[in-house]
Amino acid sequence: MPRSSEAKGKSKEMEPLYTGSEWTFDNLKAVYDALEEIALKDMGLDVYPNQIEVITSEQMLDAYSSVGMPLMYRHWSFGKSFVRDDFMYRKGMRGLAYEIVINSSPCISYIMEENSITMQTLVMAHAAFGHNHFFKNNHLFRQWTDAEGILDYLNFAKDYISRCEERYGFQAVEDTLDAAHALRENAVDRYSRPARLSVQEEKERLERREAHAQQDVRDIWRTLPEANDGKGRDAEDELQAVIATKLGLPESNLLYFMEKNSPVLQEWQREILRIVRKIAQYFYPQKQTKVMNEGCACYCHYYLMHALYDRGLITEGTMLEFLDYHSRVVFQPEFDDPRWSGINPYALGFAMMQDIERICENPTEEDREWFPDFAGSNDALGQLKFAWENFRDESFVLQYLSPKVIRDFRLFHIQDNSERPFLKVEAIHNERGYRSVRSALSKSYSISSMDLDIQVVDVDLHGDRTLTLCHYVHDQIPIDGKEANLVLEKIAQLWGYDVGLYCEDVQTGNILATYDYAKGA
Amino acid sequence: MMHHFIDRRLNPKGKSLSNRQRFMRRAKEQIRKAVKDSINKGTVADIGHKGHLSIPSRGLYEPRFRYDYEKGIHDRVLPGNKEYHEGDTIKRPPRGDGGQGGPKASEDGEGEDDFRFTLSREEFLEIFFEDLELPDLVKTSLKEEVEFKSKRAGLVKTGNPSNLDLVRTMRNSLARRISLHRPGDDEIQLLKQRLFALEQKSRLTPEEKAEKADVIHQLERLEARRKVVPYIDPVDVRYRSFVREPEPNTRAVMFCLMDVSGSMTEGMKDLAKRFFMLLHLFLDRQYERVELVFIRHTHQAHEVDEETFFYSRETGGTIVSSALVEMSKVLKDRYPPDEWNVYAAQASDGDNFASDRETCLNMMHHDILPACQYFAYVEVMDEQELDIFRDGSSSTDLWQTYQALAADHENFAMKRVNRAADIYPVFRDLFSKEDA
Numbered sequence: 001m002p003r004s005s006e007a008k009g010k011s012k013e014m015e016p017l018y019t020g021s022e023w024t025f026d027n028l029k030a031v032y033d034a035l036e037e038i039a040l041k042d043m044g045l046d047v048y049p050n051q052i053e054v055i056t057s058e059q060m061l062d063a064y065s066s067v068g069m070p071l072m073y074r075h076w077s078f079g080k081s082f083v084r085d086d087f088m089y090r091k092g093m094r095g096l097a098y099e100i101v102i103n104s105s106p107c108i109s110y111i112m113e114e115n116s117i118t119m120q121t122l123v124m125a126h127a128a129f130g131h132n133h134f135f136k137n138n139h140l141f142r143q144w145t146d147a148e149g150i151l152d153y154l155n156f157a158k159d160y161i162s163r164c165e166e167r168y169g170f171q172a173v174e175d176t177l178d179a180a181h182a183l184r185e186n187a188v189d190r191y192s193r194p195a196r197l198s199v200q201e202e203k204e205r206l207e208r209r210e211a212h213a214q215q216d217v218r219d220i221w222r223t224l225p226e227a228n229d230g231k232g233r234d235a236e237d238e239l240q241a242v243i244a245t246k247l248g249l250p251e252s253n254l255l256y257f258m259e260k261n262s263p264v265l266q267e268w269q270r271e272i273l274r275i276v277r278k279i280a281q282y283f284y285p286q287k288q289t290k291v292m293n294e295g296c297a298c299y300c301h302y303y304l305m306h307a308l309y310d311r312g313l314i315t316e317g318t319m320l321e322f323l324d325y326h327s328r329v330v331f332q333p334e335f336d337d338p339r340w341s342g343i344n345p346y347a348l349g350f351a352m353m354q355d356i357e358r359i360c361e362n363p364t365e366e367d368r369e370w371f372p373d374f375a376g377s378n379d380a381l382g383q384l385k386f387a388w389e390n391f392r393d394e395s396f397v398l399q400y401l402s403p404k405v406i407r408d409f410r411l412f413h414i415q416d417n418s419e420r421p422f423l424k425v426e427a428i429h430n431e432r433g434y435r436s437v438r439s440a441l442s443k444s445y446s447i448s449s450m451d452l453d454i455q456v457v458d459v460d461l462h463g464d465r466t467l468t469l470c471h472y473v474h475d476q477i478p479i480d481g482k483e484a485n486l487v488l489e490k491i492a493q494l495w496g497y498d499v500g501l502y503c504e505d506v507q508t509g510n511i512l513a514t515y516d517y518a519k520g521a
Numbered sequence: 522m523m524h525h526f527i528d529r530r531l532n533p534k535g536k537s538l539s540n541r542q543r544f545m546r547r548a549k550e551q552i553r554k555a556v557k558d559s560i561n562k563g564t565v566a567d568i569g570h571k572g573h574l575s576i577p578s579r580g581l582y583e584p585r586f587r588y589d590y591e592k593g594i595h596d597r598v599l600p601g602n603k604e605y606h607e608g609d610t611i612k613r614p615p616r617g618d619g620g621q622g623g624p625k626a627s628e629d630g631e632g633e634d635d636f637r638f639t640l641s642r643e644e645f646l647e648i649f650f651e652d653l654e655l656p657d658l659v660k661t662s663l664k665e666e667v668e669f670k671s672k673r674a675g676l677v678k679t680g681n682p683s684n685l686d687l688v689r690t691m692r693n694s695l696a697r698r699i700s701l702h703r704p705g706d707d708e709i710q711l712l713k714q715r716l717f718a719l720e721q722k723s724r725l726t727p728e729e730k731a732e733k734a735d736v737i738h739q740l741e742r743l744e745a746r747r748k749v750v751p752y753i754d755p756v757d758v759r760y761r762s763f764v765r766e767p768e769p770n771t772r773a774v775m776f777c778l779m780d781v782s783g784s785m786t787e788g789m790k791d792l793a794k795r796f797f798m799l800l801h802l803f804l805d806r807q808y809e810r811v812e813l814v815f816i817r818h819t820h821q822a823h824e825v826d827e828e829t830f831f832y833s834r835e836t837g838g839t840i841v842s843s844a845l846v847e848m849s850k851v852l853k854d855r856y857p858p859d860e861w862n863v864y865a866a867q868a869s870d871g872d873n874f875a876s877d878r879e880t881c882l883n884m885m886h887h888d889i890l891p892a893c894q895y896f897a898y899v900e901v902m903d904e905q906e907l908d909i910f911r912d913g914s915s916s917t918d919l920w921q922t923y924q925a926l927a928a929d930h931e932n933f934a935m936k937r938v939n940r941a942a943d944i945y946p947v948f949r950d951l952f953s954k955e956d957a
Binding site for chain 2: 025032050051052055056059065074075076078079080083106113170178181182183184185186332333334337343409410411412414415416417421422423424425426427429433440441443444452471475477478479480481483486487490
């Protein structure tokens with residue numbers, strides 16, 4: 001933190017931006033300008049234009065029942081989360097988020113009218129600069145989301161779905177959305193960058209699609225009878241291989257597969273699948289960067305608040321109020337604490353980023369050994385910006401988690417094998433354990449530990465059209481069977497024919513379980 | 522760089538209202554059942570109050586592929602190690618407090634877990650009256666006397682000493698004293714003791730002299746500081762603030778009278794119960810406090826609790842006036858009409874001994890109706906009976922008796938009800954009279 005003595009000297013002459021706790025649009029603007037000055041000039045952050053919207057707590061509840069998006073299409077499940085949040089909030093079981101920020105350009109931050117001006121200052125520093133910089137610069141967001149297009153796209157989606165409701169009826173639209181939502185987490189192209197969203201293009205594509213209704217799909221199904229003339233087992237296998245290629249198997253984006261290849265869906269249903277898929281894609285980077293995203297925002301608000309204080313722009317009282325909020329946000333309960341509910345991404349992210357700063361400015365021998373590249377470089381912000389841009393949680397932890405942070409958190413690594421009655425402590429926060437702890441923690445943020453590896457592997461094109469999925473089982477962690485049956489039912493609804501799922505252990509190749517859903521059964 | 526502040530507070534709220542409605546539609550069957558159950562289980566006073574509803578999650582569940590986190594090999598990293606060393610084994614903690622990363626499978630496909638949420642009163646009423654085809658909520662209001670009442674309204678800096686909020690004041694004072702470093706008593710005491718010790722000595726070394734001067738100086742400084750930072754400063758003082766607010770009158774008592782003789786079937790009682798509930802709901806919207814008195818009668822009347830009122834059976838003849846006598850007695854004992862708003866609802870199948878007719882009329886005329894804001898008589902009957910009485914030429918004994926009253930007394934109304942669907946329209950009829 002740049003708390004130089006000359007900055008302190010200045011502070012005597014500066015008038016604080018505000019005193020008291022009430023916010024007004026005037027002092028909000030003054031605070032914003034001061035924050036922007038520091039964020040852009042001192043820190044050199046690179047942000048989308050900001051749009052800050054003041055809302056009531058009720059509107060806040062509204063907003064985050066629709067996964068935080070303002071223009072979300074309508075669906076009962078958002079109503080369900082609304083009534084639940086509303087219940088919890090009224091019962092005092094849960095507070096409200098202080099802010100919601102949307103990865104869009106302009107970057108929209110919602111702030112609640114109930115907040116004090118100090119809270120508003122903190123929220124703007126956190127969201128309008130911290131998150132905003134991260135959204136604009138992190139490579140995952142750059143690759144997977146389109147900040148310019150998202151608001152228009154959501155608008156388009158909302159209109160489209162409500163028009164569908166008028167034309168095809170509530171129930172039909174709801175059924176399709178229900179089924180699509182069940183596959184929301186299996187709707188991402190993991191290995192290729194998606195195309196930019198453009199409402200214009202979407203509309204044109206839609207027109208084309210309606211003009212040549214179902215042409216793509218029919219192509220595949222039309223080729224069948226001819227191809228089926230081939231005699232014998234070999235020919236069939238060969239054909240199957242050809243078809244697999246044509247269908248792009250194996251395919252892990254289940255929703256995409258349904259949209260393109262389902263023999264029974266109407267055009268508007270395909271479009272709805274596409275909408276669900278696009279929105280799932282938009283949220284994909286957030287899942288993988290929780291620690292970094294929150295860490296970045298916390299680091300920035302901490303930096304900015306101190307800078308304001310050093311310049312005499314906020315009072316000691318403000319600072320105390322801020323530190324109170326801040327310490328609650330970055331609080332990490334220990335594993336045996338009743339409040340324990342996993343590693344707090346705010347706490348870990350903030351601690352690691354503060355630690356990077358320390359390593360750059362005051363490295364110990366240990367740091368020099370572990371981080372020879374940047375220990376003592378005296379360019380903390382440069383290093384942090386590099387990290388914010390190029391890493392995701394998994395790689396960030398693997399690259400930057402230092403022995404000091406491991407010791408501070410007293411992290412330890414246990415292995416939990418459900419076959420054995422005891423948990424085994426693999427490593428603790430000591431010389432021998434740092435690397436093991438670090439890689440285990442990193443692994444827990446990997447995609448594979450969050451999402452199941454499920455792919456479409458086969459379609460029986462010249463038989464009963466059964467669709468076969470495979471779950472590749474890693475670390476012997478099975479799929480939840482009850483759930484799987486329910487989801488298969490939804491898939492069968494989209495596919496129109498029978499659906500089967502088998503679970504194959506990637507190490508042994510054994511089939512561990514199979515699930516089937518037969519239409520009409 | 523351009524930036525915008527936008528005030529969205531005036532935007533219509535309830536953005537997720539349509540989502541909520543979609544949810545309600547989806548859950549309608551379950552909600553309807555839950556509301557029905559709560560009517561059956563709940564007491565008259567409860568209905569419409571407890572908005573919390575639990576419904577089975579079946580049909581509301583959103584499945585997705587997920588791991589069965591209880592199986593397989595998991596590497597977990599946890600913070601806060603205290604005693605563990607590499608290679609230790611730990612007994613598996615009981616299920617439930619698993620490790621990090623495992624999303625808690627809270628709801629499951631079988632719908633064993635219930636989904637809890639709060640139903641607004643309006644929504645509850647809407648469902649409650651759904652089979653009554655409720656067009657809108659009860660809108661008529663009864664004439665009421667306005668009273669004022671003091672209500673707490675936060676804290677203010679000026680006020681009457683009797684409203685001083687001592688805790689708040691002392692908290693402010695303490696905070697101010699700490700932050701402004703007001704010297705404490707012990708600090709001064711210590712210096713004074715030292716000074717005293719020095720003064721006791723007849724001869725002081727130069728160091729001691731210097732020390733004495735220093736102590737005196739310090740004491741003076743501290744004393745001065747204490748003057749500047751007083752123990753309690755006017756800025757600390759807080760008073761409880763009260764504002765006078767009009768109260769929609771104070772209290773009401775509702776008498777539920779019911780014939781429980783053998784001719785009243787369960788179905789009739791259920792109708793009566795619904796009517797009583799509705800009336801209670803209605804009164805409850807108007808009054809801060811509504812008390813209930815249940816009087817049941819055969820050939821003799823007793824005040825009973827609600828449970829007994831609705832569910833226990835009794836045999837005997839039917840003398841309606843016995844209930845009126847009982848009500849009159851309770852009124853005199855506990856609810857003087859000049860302090861209470863008195864409402865009464867009577868449910869009966871209309872049977873009465875012919876000899877009781879005069880007594881009833883007299884009681885109503887002289888004792889009951891003058892004391893009541895409103896007296897509603899509801900005659901419950903089954904379909905068969907309805908056919909008999911539909912043309913209006915013939916009617917039950919009690920109906921005939923009361924018909925004489927209706928003309929003279931504005932606060933008396935009578936209606937027939939034979940189906941659940943009638944309750945609301947009847948109720949509305951009864952209570953829209955004041956408007957006209």
